[in-house]
Every structure is written in C-alpha cells, then in structure tokens.
Amino acid sequence: MILGLINPLTGTDDIWIVGDPWYRLIIFCLLAALLCTVVLGAIHMAGNQATRLLVMGCAFAAGLFYVLEFFIPPDAKSQEVSLWGVNLTQMSGIIGNANQVVAGFTFLLGVYNLVHIHGNNIRRLRKGWGYSLSFFIAFLAMTVSAFARDWQSFFDPKYDELKNTAGYQLWMPSWVNDVDPTHALMPHDIFSVLFEGFYRNMDATMFSILAFYIVSAAYRAFRIRSKEAAVLMITAVIMMMGQVPLGQAITAAIPKDGFWHGLRIEEISQFVLNTINGPVQRAIGFGLGLGALGMALRIWLSLERGTYFEETS
Amino acid sequence: MQPLPTRNWEDILGKIDRRLVYIGLFLFTLAPLVGRWALPLNTTEPTKMLKKAFDGLPQDKVVLIASDWDAGTQAESRPQLTAVVRYLLRKKLKFILFSVTTPTSPQLGQTVVERAIEAEGMKDTWQYGTHWANMGYRIANAPWLRNFARSIQDAMKNDWKGVPLAKLDVTRGVDKFGPEGQVSMLVDVTGSSSIDNWYAYLSPSKVTIGLACTGVMAPEQYPFLDSGQLSGLLTGMKGAAEFEQLTEQKGFALAAMAGQSFAHLYIFIMLVLGNLSVILGTMKKRARG
The missing domain is CATH 3.40.50 (Rossmann fold)
Structure with a gap:
C-alpha cells in the first residue's frame, strides 16, 4: 500500500481512485506540496525544543530505515527484505530515486546563489563587476546553445532516426544544430564550439597551471635541512623518476630478469608503492573507516553538536 | 651612489625568479612533444x-x-x-x-x-x-x-x-x-x-x-x-x-610520456639546484666558524 501511495505512476487503483497515471501524478505533487508546506510551517512556528526534537526524530527515522533494511535477513528466494508487510528493499529504491530529485534541487540552489552574488556585484558596480558580467554571458550562452541544439529531440521521438534523411525538416539552422554526419566528431554548431573549443580547454588550462606552482613550490620549499627531509627527498626522487621512461633509462642497463633486477628504479618505485605505501594506506583507511562509523552514529543518534543541535539564543 | 650588492652562488641558485622557473618547465615539457621524441616504457x-x-x-x-x-x-x-x-x-x-x-x-x-x-x-x-x-x-x-x-x-x-x-x-x-x-x-x-x-x-x-x-x-x-x-x-x-x-x-599517452619525462627531470634539476644553495650556505657558515 505504501509503495503504491508513494509511486503514483505504477501504484494500484484502489489506493489512487483516479485511474489515469498523469492525474495521479498531479494529485501526488499537490499533496506532496501541501505536506511540505504543513511540515515547514510547523517547524517555523514551533519553539526551539520542538524543532530540535523534530529534526532529531527525522534523522533517527531516516537512519533506522537503512539499519533495518541492512540487518533484517532477506527472503531466501527473492532476496528482498520485508517488515510487517512493507517491502523495504523496493522502498529503498524509491527513496534512492527520490534522493536524486532532492539532490537535483541543490543544482538549482547553486545557480540561484551564483546569480544572486554576481547580480549584486553588477548592480552595485563592485570592483571586478566585469567578471560577474562574463559569468552571466557564459552561463546564458552555454544554457541557451545546449537547449537550442537538443530542442527538437525533446519533442520529436523520431528525431534521432530521421535527422539525416532528405526532406526531414530541422527546426534549427546548422550553426545551432549541426547534424551533418561528416562533422560527427566536431559539429560546427555553437554549443560544440563553446564546449569543446572553450570550456574543455579553459578547464584543462586552469588545472595545468598547478604543475607550474608545484615546480616552484618544490624548488623553494623542498630543502634538505634534516634527516627526515632527506628520506622524503630520496623517496620523492625515486618515485618521480621511476614513473617515467627517462628515469627508467637510468637503470636500464640492469637486466630485467637477472638477480639484480630489484635495483632497477621502476622496481624500487613499485616496492615503495606496494610494500611501504600499501600498509600505510591500509592503516589510514582503517582509521578513516572507524572515524566515519563513529561520526555516522553520532549524527544518527543526534549526539553531534552543531547546526540544529545547539541551543539557539 | 651605492654599489650594487654582489650576489654569491648561494643566492643565485637558491633564489631563481619564479618566472624563469615557469618558462623552464614550459620549455622542458614542450620540446619533447614538438620533437616527437620517443622513449621506451616499462609496463607495470x-x-x-x-x-x-x-x-x-x-x-x-x-x-x-x-x-x-x-x-x-x-x-x-x-x-x-x-x-x-x-x-x-x-x-x-x-x-x-x-x-x-x-x-x-x-x-x-x-x-x-x-x-x-x-x-x-x-x-x-x-x-x-x-x-x-x-x-x-x-x-x-x-x-x-x-x-x-x-x-x-x-x-x-x-x-x-x-x-x-x-x-x-x-x-x-x-x-x-x-x-x-x-x-x-x-x-x-x-x-x-x-x-x-x-x-x-x-x-x-x-x-x-x-x-x-x-x-x-x-x-x-x-x-x-x-x-x-x-x-x-x-x-x-x-x-x-x-x-x-x-x-x-x-595513442596520445605514449607520445606524451616524453613530455612528462622531461618535466620530471626538470623538477629533479630544480630540487638539486635548490639544495645546492643550502649546501653552499652550510659550507660558508662552517668556514666562518
């Protein structure tokens, strides 16, 4: 029943009364909006103590669902977990997909945030407002060109099949939506120019600047002033040179299969990675895992101090 | 007019202008790519x-x-x-x-x-x-x-x-x-x-x-x-x-490995130069007693 209620497109008629799935969806959305308004209104109007209890209750219930779904032994045949007639395994799928929707709103929040900040910069002509203007130009150019290119495919189900056939009417000119098969690898439309020509190269450039800073920082800061620094330096050089052909050429004279093969720089580098680095990473992993478990328990049981859990003045 | 301060090797090696460091990396990475130098590679x-x-x-x-x-x-x-x-x-x-x-x-x-x-x-x-x-x-x-x-x-x-x-x-x-x-x-x-x-x-x-x-x-x-x-x-x-x-x-990766090799070599050279300045400084301090 619960599955049918929260899944309006596939839910059974006896719950939904209305047979048409699209009407069900509309009713579902309206009911969900109403419920959200009531809950948010209640949170807003309630006192600090009640709000805290509500948040703690929601956090505990959300965590409890996954605890039950994980620990209750599944049905031997279907491998699905049920509790009092409710199929928790199927429900976890719906919750997983619902989470995608909720997480999708964070993108909207991100866009709103950017628009708000850069809009204020332009409105008040703050220092560097030109950069804010370039944000709006870039944002609109990418959004409009991407939607314009794919617009026809959203509404015409036969678009992909027919787009290259003679007589098929394309809604957009070729500079907006280039379907020429000879341009398949680099369409001559504005979105491809913006994405492949601008975005991809600019993002790569931003990241590659890091290499210059790393060299400069290594040169300035990596000075052997203690035994520990010396060990670190030797290891770094072995790792750095052991990873590239030029470094490997230093010990290329040592036979690959002979007794001394372990002295080849790439072998030493692999030894450091496997035998020294491996256990250290494992130890860090265990520590992180235990820390994450502790943190998860603290959040689930509302023992964590911070937002929503502190006394507010 | 004051005389220009004399720079010793310790300073020259230890305080190379960062713009020169950047140009060096750029050239060390670019040269093998332009020259299409191929280097043998061991498979791990x-x-x-x-x-x-x-x-x-x-x-x-x-x-x-x-x-x-x-x-x-x-x-x-x-x-x-x-x-x-x-x-x-x-x-x-x-x-x-x-x-x-x-x-x-x-x-x-x-x-x-x-x-x-x-x-x-x-x-x-x-x-x-x-x-x-x-x-x-x-x-x-x-x-x-x-x-x-x-x-x-x-x-x-x-x-x-x-x-x-x-x-x-x-x-x-x-x-x-x-x-x-x-x-x-x-x-x-x-x-x-x-x-x-x-x-x-x-x-x-x-x-x-x-x-x-x-x-x-x-x-x-x-x-x-x-x-x-x-x-x-x-x-x-x-x-x-x-x-x-x-x-x-x-593919691209094999061709680009020469560039990466020389970039690593360049970092190694810069590390040696930086540390050479430390060694020279230490030697000078010892000589002064």
Missing part, C-alpha cells in the same frame, strides 16, 4: 592485471564504464578512457558509459568514445544503442548508489538523451552486477574518489572492478589491489601509455 604489474581482467570477460555481458572526470584532469583521464574503449572495441565487448561525479563528463566521454570508434575503423559496425550507450550523469548519494547496486534498471531509467533503457539493445535487461548478472566488469576512469563508492556498494556482487585514476590518487589504491577488490589499475598518463603499449595502440 597493475596495468598488466587490468588487461588480463579485460581478456577474461565473457562476450555476452556488458562492461560498465564510470567516466568520472572533467576537463581539469583530461591530460590523464582522456587517454586512459580512449585506451580502455579502444581495447574493448577490439575485443568486441559491449559497454555502457555513465558518470556519477561531474555533470560535464557524459559529453566528454561521448566525444572520446566516438573518436575511439573512428580510430578503430568501426564507425559503420559499432552503433550507439546496439553496441554501446551513454547513460549520462547521476548524483551519487548513498541511497541511490545502494539502489544502483541492487537494480540498474530501477536506478537508471533512460540514457543521457532520455531514451528509455528498454528501447536500447545494449541496455535492455541489464540489471545486475557480477557472475549472476549481466554486467561483467565496472571500470572507473576517474579524477576523483568515486572508486570508493564501487568498493563499498559493488564488492559484495563479486563484479570485476578496474580503475584508471590520476597519478596522485594511485598510492591510495594499492591496498585494494592487494586485497583483490581491484582487478587492475592505470596510474595517470603513464598507466594509459603502458596500456597503449601493451595493447599495441598508437
């Missing part, structure tokens, strides 16, 4: 393991490629994805692309696959929807990942253009991971820590997991190679180059 065990994992895959199942990189790490991730896809094409293994970390990844992955198909001369025989598909971007939060590990069809209902999975030959019926399911292997080509998701959620299904990550991430993955949770590993551009060499591809 993790790369061989990945190839072996691919070689053991059954033809009737599909490979899932988590293309989790954006343009920032394309110098490493793009050649890795290209090398992996080209090898899958040669093995005639069907594959499905998707992404869980960066929204721009599906577009970048799509271009890589289209070019790989072109490079392998399979444009007319390897069709979208029949032999491969792009599922686009999904937000990887824990509830969705649990659902994805349980049922692919439930978690991904359509491809990146909104076409239902049931309408694509390659995705129809693809629902479970591992020996009992329809997905034989998951390869994560990533510039982030997305592989942790697959260890946590897919390891119980016994699906083969491969990884192609950036160079800085690789050391963290060795415990998983040891434990067998990871079936193979490509480390940065070097991993891509090794894989190209191992599978006899003529």
